[in-house]
Amino acid sequence: MSSSTGCLAIIPARGGSKGLPDKNIRLLNHKPLIQYSIEAALKSTCITEVIVTTDSPRIAEVARDAGATVPFLRPEELSTDEAKSIDVLEHAVDFCEQQLKQYYPYIMLLQPTSPLRQVQDIEQAFATFLQYEADSLQSVTLSSSHPYLLRELQDEQLVPYLKHQDSHLRRQDLQDVYALNGAIYIMKRDLLCIDHSLVGARNYGYIMPEERSIDIDTDFDLKLAQFMLTTNDRSN
Template sequence: MKKLDKCLAIIPARGGSKGVPRKNLRLINGKPLIQYTIEAALGSRRIDQTVVSTDCTEIAQVSVEAGATVPFIRPSALAEDHSRTIDVLKHAVEFYENQGVFYEHIILLQPTSPLRNSFDIEEAYSIFLQNEADSLQSVSPALQHPYLFRKFDDTLLGPYQSVEDERLRRQDLEEIFVLNGAIYIVKKGLLMEESSLVGCRNCGYVMPKSRSIDIDDELDLEVAEAYLRKTTGC
């Protein structure tokens, strides 16, 4: 008999990492990086199942100990440098559908966003539902506006944008946002049938810069640890 659940959270965490070796297992303030995302997902009442998709048995063990479900070891073909996150998500969805369990909404939570918390997930999902959206991505305020970007033409410096008003003041610039990679929500049909995370009715959830760090290198790890020590007091 088919079982329909509302929301499946998928945390993709492969063992290989060029920028930071063993990144998902690196300790930040005493806990593996991936554990922060698992705890945020488990703390959200919106999520029916939290799954870690990994090709690494060590990551699998740490994830299970943190409370996540690891129902399979990801095929090596989906754990290469060029492997697409879309295919990793579809593989997890197909695994459950083969077990007779069907989800309506899929949430992608990348483990490289350790400061994203349960509140962020709850708020993002509420926006997604209230707007009857097809998809949603979390964003944070952009550090720089494209208006301020410059490019070189040989040795001459010019504006990056083709049209620019030199009289425009910085305070008059429209506020813009950048994807921070912390939360993606998508209807299952859009993911599985169109291989996309962005639908026609696409919404955004704004996160503060303080919780929007994306771990890409050693400096990011140090910044995240410093922030956590400051906010937790230990």
């Protein structure tokens, strides 16, 4: 097996999607959704190889046309609604090592549903990962909903989501909290394949702005991303 000091970027793109059919290849500003992630990964100097794991021959064709490697079609048991991302990643890494004889010490998961993620996000996130000698890193964005402000209904009564909290804090006194935006996940290969985890003891975050953190899950998300892309094109 040939050794590598590089990073393997894995883009998972299952064919089935209940919320937004064929969302991974839906056209966004005249381009298939998955192509945005492929192009950003290919332009990133920190990434050695870009592969797409999919069960769909149609997605595989679109991915290859965009420049990604699609070395296999994902097995059926990893293509269901219940399939876990970690199992999909482990399968892809194992295929690269066993079949392609390629070893990568760093693995990056890039969701195809984050089209506004930029090359600079990928490279800066990876630089942060290396700088802190992290086991893992996830991209986040400032949350617009603080847990302190959340409420739940119990017998039709509105009660605080956080129990035993101070009920008199001002909004400006609340500490910033961050939400995973799904755009970038980085981990050591051994954390994934030996510890079977995406989050290690030394876990760090990379903050992305809200306007680049749209995660496409609904038709509304797609329209919002279209608006952002169109707006950016007009301002350039």
